[in-house]
Amino acid sequence: MGCFLGLRFGNRRDTKKIGAAVAASDGTDDLDRRNEKDFDGSNGCARQYSWSEIEKLSMNFSQIVGSGGFSTVYLAHLSGSSIGAIKIHCQSDYLHRVFKQELHILLQLQHDNIVKLLGYCDNQDEGALVFEYVSNGTLQDKLHGAGREITKSSSTGTVLPWRKRVAIAYQLAQALQYLHEKCPLQIVHGDIKPSNILLDEQLNCKLCDFGFAKMGFSSAIMPSNNRRKVLMGSPGYTDPHYLRTGIASKKNDVYSYGVIVLELVTGMEAFCEGRGQGQLLTSIIGPILKIMIAGGDECSPMKVAEMVDPKLGGDFEVKEVKAMISLAALCLGQSPSLRPSSAQILQTIEENIPSISLLCKQQKDLMV
Missing domain, CATH: 1.10.510.10 (Transferase(Phosphotransferase) domain 1)
Known part of the structure; x- marks a missing residue:
């Protein structure tokens, strides 16, 4: 089953190959296409970033702090001395819908025992989630x-x-x-x-x-x-x-x-x-x-x-x-x-x- 894959990906340059491998084993019917819309951060907690801002916050994705089967997490340098974590999904049509779905849900959440979404980038071809850094x-x-x-x-x-x-x-x-x-x-x-x-x-x-x-x-x-x-x-x-x-x-x-x-x-x-x-x-x-x-x-x-x-x-x-x-x-x-x-x-x-x-x-x- 595709969701059991334990692959690790280093950066975004190889995402075309990664996306193809995932799509071959994972269907997309389980995702609600009605959620594929633009989000405005109306909950007042999450800021919307441009992709250039994401690149700047991550210092061009220079420091990986975590990785999984479908995404990589980079250190983010926020305002002042604050740090955060930027999650980038590997590129594929399926994983872009995963990103949309995750963003849609995270924008609804606010709880001390759930990691806090600080911001996001939801451009047409690029997506990123910016979280609090849990050390x-x-x-x-x-x-x-x-x-x-x-x-x-x-x-x-x-x-x-x-x-x-x-x-x-x-x-x-x-x-x-x-x-x-x-x-x-x-x-x-x-x-x-x-x-x-x-x-x-x-x-x-x-x-x-x-x-x-x-x-x-x-x-x-x-x-x-x-x-x-x-x-x-x-x-x-x-x-x-x-x-x-x-x-x-x-x-x-x-x-x-x-x-x-x-x-x-x-x-x-x-x-x-x-x-x-x-x-x-x-x-x-x-x-x-x-x-x-x-x-x-x-x-x-x-x-x-x-x-x-x-x-x-x-x-x-x-x-x-x-x-x-x-x-x-x-x-x-x-x-x-x-x-x-x-x-x-x-x-x-x-x-x-x-x-x-x-x-x-x-x-x-x-x-x-």
Whole structure:
């Protein structure tokens, strides 16, 4: 499937070849052509740039700070000493529609746990998205070492602490609740995974990459009849029900969220090619989850502790681990209708994680 490609592209000079390769494997029917219009930044937050301004901000695309299958991210030098990040999609008709769709969605969003769109360029042949710069890498980096590590001089240490892991799970659920339930046109992200979760200096999470997102429905989108349909998601995070049926819904994001909770608890990757021919984390942990859930309160603290990331060195609360594992099991349920909503996820965390309960109380007290 085209959306599972892991290609990396260095710059825009090779985009014609790249676009052809992507178009050969990816259909375009999954994109709403009605969104292919010019945007005026009417939300008052995002500035519209010319392409020459984008070139100037990026110093002619001189410093790459990230890359993926379909785009490259460059450092942007904004006014004063401020910096940002400029995302450039590789050129093809399909990817230009991806850009249009992502821009259309980003212009609707404003949430502390979603990366902020500062500006954009939407010329006829050129497109760019200018974001706030989130300086501490991704959750993928921090959990699995795929990039910069937290330095020993950092107040958080070299290992992502348990309390921060729980806070990230809570913040991500807040972002999902905003997308699923609080946006006027409800949104399914479609590609929830650690590499799409940026972390700031305080390790607060910022959800990014809305290239697969779908907007404007309350329950589900039925698949099209076109055989070249583009599937959402990434290996290890994609809802099996969606893979079987092609029906997109909010519960696809909830499934992916459950996988991330397992990663936060265990420190294991969702999909590892090194395990034989490749094995899913859900396949490894699934049988253990069933035993633990069946055992209920009788499940021994030792059994619970055995599932936790050994890098934490025992610095965690067993009660909180059990709550997180139980939450993951609910999110990973085979039937989407039985999975919790994002609001129910938040309620579960608030009621079962003391550190989050205290934080919520403090926030409510400040609002009084």
